[in-house]
Structure formats: C-alpha cells, structure tokens
Amino acid sequence: xxxKNSLERVLAVLEVxxxxxLEWTPEDLMRELGYxxxxxxxxxxxxxxxxxxxxxxxxxxxxxxKVVEMDYLTRRSDxxxxxxxxxxxxxxxxxxxxxxxxxxxxxxxxxxxxxxxTRNPIxxxxxxxxxPLGRGxxxxxxxxxxxxxxxxxxxxRNLADLRAVGLGDTADDVxxxxxxxxxxxxxxxxxxxxxxxxxxxxxxxxxxDYPVASVCVTIAGNLVTGAQIDxxxxxxxxxxxxxxxxxxxxxx
Amino acid sequence: xxxKNSLERVLAVLEVxxxxxLEWTPEDLMRELGYxxxxxxxxxxxxxxxxxxxxxxxxxxxxxxKVVEMDYLTRRSDxxxxxxxxxxxxxxxxxxxxxxxxxxxxxxxxxxxxxxxTRNPIxxxxxxxxxPLGRGxxxxxxxxxxxxxxxxxxxxRNLADLRAVGLGDTADDVxxxxxxxxxxxxxxxxxxxxxxxxxxxxxxxxxxDYPVASVCVTIAGNLVTGAQIDxxxxxxxxxxxxxxxxxxxxxx
DNA sequence: CATCATAATCTCATATTAAGAGATTTTTAT
DNA sequence: ATAAAAATCTCTTAATATGAGATTATGATG
Numbered sequence: 092x093x094x095k096n097s098l099e100r101v102l103a104v105l106e107v108x109x110x111x112x113l114e115w116t117p118e119d120l121m122r123e124l125g126y127x128x129x130x131x132x133x134x135x136x137x138x139x140x141x142x143x144x145x146x147x148x149x150x151x152x153x154x155x156x157k158v159v160e161m162d163y164l165t166r167r168s169d170x171x172x173x174x175x176x177x178x179x180x181x182x183x184x185x186x187x188x189x190x191x192x193x194x195x196x197x198x199x200x201x202x203x204x205x206x207x208x209t210r211n212p213i214x215x216x217x218x219x220x221x222x223p224l225g226r227g228x229x230x231x232x233x234x235x236x237x238x239x240x241x242x243x244x245x246x247x248r249n250l251a252d253l254r255a256v257g258l259g260d261t262a263d264d265v266x267x268x269x270x271x272x273x274x275x276x277x278x279x280x281x282x283x284x285x286x287x288x289x290x291x292x293x294x295x296x297x298x299x300d301y302p303v304a305s306v307c308v309t310i311a312g313n314l315v316t317g318a319q320i321d322x323x324x325x326x327x328x329x330x331x332x333x334x335x336x337x338x339x340x341x342x343x
Numbered sequence: 344x345x346x347k348n349s350l351e352r353v354l355a356v357l358e359v360x361x362x363x364x365l366e367w368t369p370e371d372l373m374r375e376l377g378y379x380x381x382x383x384x385x386x387x388x389x390x391x392x393x394x395x396x397x398x399x400x401x402x403x404x405x406x407x408x409k410v411v412e413m414d415y416l417t418r419r420s421d422x423x424x425x426x427x428x429x430x431x432x433x434x435x436x437x438x439x440x441x442x443x444x445x446x447x448x449x450x451x452x453x454x455x456x457x458x459x460x461t462r463n464p465i466x467x468x469x470x471x472x473x474x475p476l477g478r479g480x481x482x483x484x485x486x487x488x489x490x491x492x493x494x495x496x497x498x499x500r501n502l503a504d505l506r507a508v509g510l511g512d513t514a515d516d517v518x519x520x521x522x523x524x525x526x527x528x529x530x531x532x533x534x535x536x537x538x539x540x541x542x543x544x545x546x547x548x549x550x551x552d553y554p555v556a557s558v559c560v561t562i563a564g565n566l567v568t569g570a571q572i573d574x575x576x577x578x579x580x581x582x583x584x585x586x587x588x589x590x591x592x593x594x595x
Numbered sequence: 596c597a598t599c600a601t602a603a604t605c606t607c608a609t610a611t612t613a614a615g616a617g618a619t620t621t622t623t624a625t
Numbered sequence: 626a627t628a629a630a631a632a633t634c635t636c637t638t639a640a641t642a643t644g645a646g647a648t649t650a651t652g653a654t655g
Contacts, residue, residue: 096389101353113416126614127616129615132631133350137350141351153421156417158414158417159453161471162470163470163471168366169405219416221412349642369602370602379643382642384602384603384604596655597654597655599653599654600652600653600654601650603649603650605648608645609643610642611642613639614640615639616635619632619633619634621630621631621632622630623628624630625628
C-alpha cells in the first residue's frame with residue numbers, strides 16, 4: 092500500500108488530510124510521509140500552484156480552491172447525482188424526510204446528493220462526509236451485496252459496531268443477517284447513526300449486480316408507523332432499482 | 344505555461360475537465376495533452392486508484408469521488424468559509440437576499456460559501472462555479488485592489504465585457520472607474536450577472552491589503568431603494584473588513 | 596458462441612529527471 | 626536590528642519515467 096512512483100507520492104500528500112487533521116506543517120508532512128525537505132517542498136509548490144493546496148498563516152498547508160472547483164464539476168457530471176436528484180425530489184415531496192444517494196467507493200460510503208423536505212434535517216452526513224461501515228441502513232444495504240471474499244474482512248474490521256446494532260455476535264451471524272437484507276431488497280435501521288432517526292436504504296447496482304451506491308430516506312422515528320416504513324421501503328427499493336437500470340443503460 | 348515535470352503532467356490531466364467538457368476519452372486526452380498511450384494510461388490508473396477520476400461506461404473518465412470527499416474537508420478548513428458563514432447568516436437575517444463569500448484565486452473568482460433567505464435564490468453561481476471577471480460587483484470589488492501590473496492585462500482580456508457594463512471605453516477609463524470603487528470600499532452592479540438582481544460587494548484583503556476574496560449580497564432589484572442599497576453596501580463593507588481583520592489575526 | 600474491433604496493459608532499452616545532502620537565501624518574529 | 630525559522634537552490638548520482646511496438650483483455654456484433 093506504500094506509494095511507489097513519484098506520481099503516487101505527490102498524491103499521497105493529499106491523502107493525509109482528514110477531518111481530524113485539516114492542516115499540516117511541512118515539518119509534520121516530512122515526518123509523516125518520510126520525504127526529504129527539498130522533495131516535499133517541491134511537491135508542495137506543485138500542488139499549491141495547481142490550487143490543490145494553499146498556505147495558511149502559520150506556514151502550514153490546507154486543501155485549496157481547486158478542490159472546490161472540481162467538486163462543482165463533479166456535481167454536474169456524476170451520473171448518480173444527475174439521475175438521482177429527480178428521484179430524491181420525488182421522495183422528499185412524498186414524505187417529510189431527507190433523501191440521499193451515497194456512493195460506495197474504496198471501502199467508504201460517501202454521500203453525493205441530498206435533498207430535504209424538513210425544516211431542520213436531522214442527517215449529520217452531508218455531501219462528502221464518509222459514513223461508518225458498521226452502522227446504519229445504508230451500510231448494510233451495500234454490504235449485503237458484496238461478494239463473500241470482499242465482505243468478510245470488512246465485517247471483521249467492523250464487528251464491534253455490527254454487534255452493537257444487533258446484527259449478530261459472530262461474523263457468521265452477521266453474514267446470515269445480511270443475507271436477509273439482500274433478500275428483502277432494502278434495509279431499515281432505527282437510530283443507529285442519528286438518535287431518533289429511522290434510515291431506510293436500498294442498493295444501486297451496476298450491470299454485474301455489484302453495488303455502487305445506496306439510496307436512503309431518513310425520517311424522524313416518531314413520524315412513521317411500521318406500515319409506513321414498509322411502504323417507504325418499497326418505494327426506496329423501486330427508486331434504487333430504477334437508478335440502477337437508468338445507469339446501466341446510459342440513460343442521461 | 345506548459346507542464347514540465349511528471350508531477351505537473353499528471354495534474355494537467357485534471358485541468359482539462361471543465362463545465363464544457365466533463366468527460367474525456369483516453370484517445371482525446373492523448374491528443375489534447377500530447378502524451379503517449381502507455382504514459383496516459385499509467386496516469387489514468389494512478390488517478391483512478393486515488394479516486395480523483397472514475398471510468399464511465401463509454402470507456403471515458405470523469406472526476407471521481409475523492410474530489411467530493413476533499414471538498415467536504417475544504418468546507419471545514421477554509422478560514423474564509425469558517426469565518427464568513429456567521430456573517431453571511433447575519434446578512435441573510437437582515438435582508439431577503441443571497442449572501443456569499445467568493446475567493447480570488449489564480450485569475451478566477453470562486454464562490455466558497457453561500458447563504459440564502461429567499462425562497463428561490465436568484466444567484467446562478469453556487470459554490471465552486473467560477474464567475475466572469477468582466478461583469479458584476481464582485482469582480483470589480485476585487486479588481487479595484489489589484490496592483491496595476493497585475494490588473495492591466497486582466498482588463499485588456501475582459502475589455503469587451505467591461506465596456507458592455509459601462510465601465511469605460513478604454514483600459515484607462517476602466518482604471519479610473521475602478522479607482523472610484525476602491526475609494527468607496529464597495530461596489531454595486533445592476534443586473535450585470537443575473538437580470539433583475541442587484542449585486543453589492545466588498546473586498547476581503549490579507550495583511551498586505553492584497554485582495555483574497557469578496558463578500559457579496561445579491562438582492563432582487565425591485566425589493567430595494569437606492570438608500571437601502573447604500574445601507575447594505577456599508578454593511579457588506581463592514582463585514583468584509585471584519586473578515587479581513589479576523590483572518591489576518593488568525594481568529595478561528 | 597465465434598469473430599472482429601477496440602481498449603488497456605506489458606516489455607524493455609534508454610534517456611530523463613527526480614532525489615537528497617547541505618549550503619544559501621528569504622521571510623518572519625522579536 | 627538581529628536572530629530564528631522557513632523555503633529555495635546547487636549539483637551529482639542513482640533511480641525511474643518514457644515510448645515504440647507487441648500483447649493481452651474486453652466488449653460488441655452477427
């Protein structure tokens with residue numbers, strides 16, 4: 092997993108930025124990445140000139156405006172966003188809720204589109220914030236479709252969380268639970284990510300039935316009955332499979 | 344301006360994506376950038392693995408999810424966003440308008456934060472979309488503070504637009520107009536970017552009085568009188584200089 | 596399902612150029 | 626004005642990025 096060529100080494104600089112560490116000094120970067128002083132400064136200069144990084148007043152660096160510009164372009168080009176948003180609007184029109192499309196990439200779940208019809212949306216996962224793998228309907232709707240060899244290590248890495256939300260004590264139990272999710276075609280979770288919020292999610296798949304995203308409706312728990320949840324679930328599943336089909340056929 | 348080292352050459356791949364061209368085929372990239380087939384594919388592989396690009400179904404590439412993730416981090420780290428948003432909320436609470444902070448970077452103006460208190464905001468420039476340099480209060484509020492040698496080529500490149508909005512016929516006339524803007528400390532424009540919308544903008548500067556951003560209030564023209572515009576202008580100027588001060592002192 | 600067309604990867608010799616130690620210059624703080 | 630810290634420069638050497646062409650995947654089509 093260690094960067095080999097100089098291309099990967101430059102990009103590795105951008106990898107170290109995280110919610111926990113939004114700003115880095117050259118000194119710390121040298122230590123973290125093991126680059127020599129001239130090399131690191133060369134990299135930083137290149138990345139700053141391209142707008143990926145910018146300097147802070149304390150001679151540190153942060154992510155820069157080029158990122159903002161590219162994200163705007165992503166909003167206009169990502170097929171899941173373009174296809175998804177109209178459906179999300181349908182869902183938020185029908186229910187007082189937050190509706191989202193979340194991408195499965197690397198081993199992360201990332202919100203890419205979000206619509207709300209409630210005054211103060213309860214979701215704490217806006218566009219771009221990675222979601223936990225071990226909690227919530229979204230994660231499970233995706234995990235349920237992963238091939239076993241890919242799935243097992245992920246389960247093991249998140250077993251504590253998965254256990255906490257009652258998916259089973261052992262990895263095998265979790266696998267069994269996920270098989271049920273797979274069969275149902277959607278997944279419901281009560282307050283696992285946000286207290287008081289019910290999550291209802293269904294997977295979006297590519298032409299090989301591999302999961303690429305999830306559609307999720309988040310709604311205040313005290314607003315819905317069990318029957319309504321089933322109804323919403325069916326609708327979310329419909330939307331997700333619709334997006335899957337649109338996507339596979341190159342709709343937009 | 345041509346990329347020299349391999350670092351810049353990889354990053355140049357990301358530069359070709361624009362609102363006009365959101366998807367590229369390897370073939371077109373080879374032609375556009377002049378890279379050989381193996382080299383280009385090597386670059387694409389690296390960028391895809393890092394999540395900066397992703398493949399489309401027609402064997403093309405688009406910007407990828409890593410961009411989305413980084414933008415989220417940018418929203419949490421950019422001092423102008425962090426400092427600016429509370430002020431923007433003040434402004435939108437006081438008037439029925441859209442209030443924004445826009446960065447000056449490269450030779451572009453980029454919205455980085457935006458708040459609205461109107462039902463259907465009229466602004467067509469959301470976060471990440473570059474604004475034209477020759478039109479609007481925002482552009483002028485920034486141009487007015489640029490040192491002459493930096494400014495003149497920009498004026499010449501945008502003279503058609505600048506003339507169209509009545510800034511003057513020659514570059515010299517434009518310079519004179521900008522001097523007035525500089526003196527006033529804020530700038531007003533009527534429907535230059537969006538028909539029917541009045542833009543009121545003031546510059547944010549660094550500790551050397553170099554412009555780094557602009558604060559702008561956009562409001563429907565039929566909602567405000569001349570006197571109110573002056574009042575808003577004073578307030579926008581106050582906010583901009585407040586952000587400038589906060590920023591220079593490392594407030595957040 | 597075989598065949599063809601297109602897309603992507605591989606091989607390998609060579610020239611290019613990244614890298615780093617250490618010195619030097621520039622910037623910032625006091 | 627002076628010291629401390631930050632950033633850049635120089636130059637040699639080893640490392641590696643490059644591209645022509647061949648090869649292998651992948652996908653489309655009848």
